[in-house]
Amino acid sequence: MWMLEIPPFVPFFIGALLVLVTRGLLRSVIMVAIPVISAIHLWSVPEGLLVQFAFLDYQLTLYRVDKLSLMFGYVFHIAAFFGVVYALHVRDTTQQVAAMLYAGSGLGAVFAGDLLTLFVFWEFLAITSVFLIWARKTERSYRAGMRYLIIQVLSGVILLAGALFYGAENGSLEFGYIGLDGIAGWLIFLAFGIKCAFPIAHGWLTDAYPEATVTGTVFLSAFTTKVAVYALARAYPGTELLIYIGAVMTFFPIFFAVIENDLRRVLAYSLINQVGFMVVGIGIGTALAINGAVSHAFNDVIFKGLLFMSMGAVLHMTGRINGSSLGGLYKTMPKTTVLCIVGAASISAFPLFSGFVSKSMVMTAALENGYDWIWLVLLFASAGVFHHAGIKIPYFAFFAHDSGIRTSDPPANMLIAMSIAAVLCIAIGVYPAALYSLLPYDTGYNPYDATHVLAQTQLLFFAALAFVILNLRGLYPPELRSTNLDTDWIYRRMLPTAIQYLLSTVNKVDAALRQTFLVRLEMRLANLAQRHERLSGLLSRNYPLGSMVMWVVVILASYLLLSFLH
Amino acid sequence: MNNDKQYIFDNPKNVKRLLYVFYGLCLLLFGLDFVINRHIYHSWENIWGFYPIYGFIGSVCLVLVSTWMRGFLMRPEDYYANEEEKSELKAGAKDVDA
Numbered sequence: 001m002w003m004l005e006i007p008p009f010v011p012f013f014i015g016a017l018l019v020l021v022t023r024g025l026l027r028s029v030i031m032v033a034i035p036v037i038s039a040i041h042l043w044s045v046p047e048g049l050l051v052q053f054a055f056l057d058y059q060l061t062l063y064r065v066d067k068l069s070l071m072f073g074y075v076f077h078i079a080a081f082f083g084v085v086y087a088l089h090v091r092d093t094t095q096q097v098a099a100m101l102y103a104g105s106g107l108g109a110v111f112a113g114d115l116l117t118l119f120v121f122w123e124f125l126a127i128t129s130v131f132l133i134w135a136r137k138t139e140r141s142y143r144a145g146m147r148y149l150i151i152q153v154l155s156g157v158i159l160l161a162g163a164l165f166y167g168a169e170n171g172s173l174e175f176g177y178i179g180l181d182g183i184a185g186w187l188i189f190l191a192f193g194i195k196c197a198f199p200i201a202h203g204w205l206t207d208a209y210p211e212a213t214v215t216g217t218v219f220l221s222a223f224t225t226k227v228a229v230y231a232l233a234r235a236y237p238g239t240e241l242l243i244y245i246g247a248v249m250t251f252f253p254i255f256f257a258v259i260e261n262d263l264r265r266v267l268a269y270s271l272i273n274q275v276g277f278m279v280v281g282i283g284i285g286t287a288l289a290i291n292g293a294v295s296h297a298f299n300d301v302i303f304k305g306l307l308f309m310s311m312g313a314v315l316h317m318t319g320r321i322n323g324s325s326l327g328g329l330y331k332t333m334p335k336t337t338v339l340c341i342v343g344a345a346s347i348s349a350f351p352l353f354s355g356f357v358s359k360s361m362v363m364t365a366a367l368e369n370g371y372d373w374i375w376l377v378l379l380f381a382s383a384g385v386f387h388h389a390g391i392k393i394p395y396f397a398f399f400a401h402d403s404g405i406r407t408s409d410p411p412a413n414m415l416i417a418m419s420i421a422a423v424l425c426i427a428i429g430v431y432p433a434a435l436y437s438l439l440p441y442d443t444g445y446n447p448y449d450a451t452h453v454l455a456q457t458q459l460l461f462f463a464a465l466a467f468v469i470l471n472l473r474g475l476y477p478p479e480l481r482s483t484n485l486d487t488d489w490i491y492r493r494m495l496p497t498a499i500q501y502l503l504s505t506v507n508k509v510d511a512a513l514r515q516t517f518l519v520r521l522e523m524r525l526a527n528l529a530q531r532h533e534r535l536s537g538l539l540s541r542n543y544p545l546g547s548m549v550m551w552v553v554v555i556l557a558s559y560l561l562l563s564f565l566h
Numbered sequence: 567m568n569n570d571k572q573y574i575f576d577n578p579k580n581v582k583r584l585l586y587v588f589y590g591l592c593l594l595l596f597g598l599d600f601v602i603n604r605h606i607y608h609s610w611e612n613i614w615g616f617y618p619i620y621g622f623i624g625s626v627c628l629v630l631v632s633t634w635m636r637g638f639l640m641r642p643e644d645y646y647a648n649e650e651e652k653s654e655l656k657a658g659a660k661d662v663d664a
Contacts, residue, residue, distance in 0.1 A: 380624045
């Protein structure tokens with residue numbers, strides 16, 4: 001019954017169906033069991049497996065197993081597992097079914113071997129995940145979800161167009177290296193870029209993720225962007241443009257993160273920043289850089305999940321998520337505090353935590369390949385990550401001024417899910433060899449030499465020193481209830497305003513034109529009427545008796561004439 | 567709920583102690599630069615204290631630039647909100663989980 005050819009999205013889709021028809025404990029058991037069973041199944045699948053079928057003139061590959069896809073396959077199972085455990089207390093069929101379908105779509109996408117299959121799962125990802133946002137059931141989340149859905153579907157449509165061009169150019173839809181030549185390459189690149197939250201196209205992420213439910217955001221943070229990272233690693237390794245795009249992605253969000261009040265939105269910005277490191281690695285394209293990008297994606301799913309879970313726990317227990325209304329929670333949520341700090345240390349890439357063993361590969365690759373300035377940007381971004389995700393998140397939620405909120409640690413299932421992620425963060429940090437053995441290339445890289453460890457520790461400690469000094473002097477920007485403008489302003493404010501202005505202008509011009517035309521017409525008519533109004537004129541109101549008699553005479557004469565002719 | 571309970575950081579002395587330990591660690595790390603012989607990938611790394619100085623200055627710049635950005639990016643919380651969302655915000659619905 002263990003058919004190797006069953007792609008991993010199948011158990012998740014079947015799971016979603018089972019969740020739909022079951023209730024209570026049975027449903028919970030099914031939800032936990034699906035990722036576990038599917039992961040064991042995936043573990044036994046050999047590399048190089050292909051499941052193909054013919055569709056019209058094309059060979060489609062539903063299931064392709066190699067090191068790159070397996071890596072993402074494993075981590076998606078881990079994310080689905082702790083996501084499900086974290087959400088065990090939720091009694092909302094929509095969310096549970098959507099989460100299963102969403103995780104399955106992510107798995108379908110990374111194991112897709114052709115562009116058409118990829119496109120199908122690409123759109124599934126969009127459609128299933130939006131329910132995790134809408135499940136918040138507020139007007140705000142409804143509108144944010146709508147914007148999210150439109151942009152995600154747009155990315156899919158561009159991907160489809162690219163795939164069709166690609167098929168026409170190459171006679172095959174195989175999803176391998178594509179590169180930036182030809183229109184197909186650019187269209188597909190653009191589609192991946194939107195989902196990967198490239199700068200300017202990143203607005204959907206910071207707009208929508210913080211509006212999702214407590215448990216929904218944990219799922220959202222794991223799949224969509226990582227599928228895009230996988231797709232870029234598959235189709236565009238060594239594309240130099242990606243180095244610069246990635247560097248900008250690591251760089252700009254940290255400024256926004258420092259002044260953002262909604263702590264889950266801070267994490268959304270830091271998600272873009274982390275994806276930036278991966279994109280740089282893919283752009284460099286050497287074995288070490290690709291390893292760095294892929295392993296960082298693996299680690300990011302876990303530590304970003306942990307951070308979103310810890311902030312979710314805060315939101316769940318206090319009903320608040322704004323830095324301005326939190327503080328002092330370490331007193332009543334000590335376990336959550338510790339778990340959050342583990343996540344914060346991992347994302348900041350402290351030695352012995354998971355971020356360190358993967359991010360340092362990308363940095364080293366940047367230096368080795370002569371990208372000095374990029375390396376400096378990445379170094380600055382590393383210090384910046386520590387600022388907003390490493391210090392700001394734990395500090396403003398759990399320490400800072402006491403908000404007076406007294407609550408307790410979240411339910412056991414949430415704590416267990418966070419603990420699983422925290423243990424993984426430390427385990428990978430302490431024993432990176434396990435992670436490295438899964439990587440696509442064997443580079444013999446060792447992160448733990450004195451140089452790396454000292455340099456990274458110095459960088460982080462002095463970044464922290466800057467925070468301490470600025471904070472003590474009152475120069476650190478306080479948390480304020482506010483909205484910060486970002487690129488989503490373009491479609492949330494500028495375009496609607498511009499369209500409104502355009503429409504009102506068109507309206508005004510139209511009204512003016514009609515008015516002028518009417519006035520002219522009226523004048524012309526009046527003129528005509530006047531001209532023909534005189535006595536015996538065409539439009540005259542009175543006719544003299546004489547002309548009446550004349551016309552009678554004319555008629556009678558005609559009659560006479562006709563009777564003669566007869 | 568016992569609000570009178572004293573927690574570890576309610577005592578300013580504990581905060582001070584923590585900070586002194588932290589300053590000590592910073593000094594130690596800076597000092598290690600002169601002791602440990604690191605292999606160099608880039609000439610900038612030859613500068614003594616390159617990483618600590620870069621980390622410190624970078625962070626200060628980050629915070630100052632962000633604060634300056636607030637000047638032209640910050641809007642009221644209900645900037646994008648329509649009428650319904652505004653009433654949600656007032657009721658605190660944004661904060662409360664469904």
